[in-house]
Amino acid sequence: MNSLTKYLGSENSRSTKTARLEARLTQEQKELLLEAAQISGFSLTEFVVASAVEAAKRTIQEQTVLKLSKNDSEVFVNALLNPPEPGEKLRESAKRYKQSQSYHI
Numbered sequence: 768m769n770s771l772t773k774y775l776g777s778e779n780s781r782s783t784k785t786a787r788l789e790a791r792l793t794q795e796q797k798e799l800l801l802e803a804a805q806i807s808g809f810s811l812t813e814f815v816v817a818s819a820v821e822a823a824k825r826t827i828q829e830q831t832v833l834k835l836s837k838n839d840s841e842v843f844v845n846a847l848l849n850p851p852e853p854g855e856k857l858r859e860s861a862k863r864y865k866q867s868q869s870y871h872i
Contacts, residue, residue: 771817
């Protein structure tokens with residue numbers, strides 16, 4: 768089962784559709800989308816909506832999930848497990864912060 772079929776079989780059947788989306792496209796673009804929809808066994812609207820939702824989810828995931836190489840992952844975990852000692856500027860900032868908090872009590 769491909770992701771378009773999963774989308775059309777689950778989310779689509781449970782939702783009440785009230786929002787509309789309009790798009791202008793060339794005749795060639797429409798024909799391409801229509802051909803893909805027909806090959807997939809969907810209406811043009813079903814195909815376009817499902818494809819757009821799939822692309823949106825993929826884009827969001829690609830932009831929000833941090834992917835690290837094995838080496839980068841090891842460096843990151845090592846930094847978390849063995850953090851370096853704070854430098855002089857960080858110690859001074861922490862001291863100033865603690866002092867400023869004592870005035871608010």
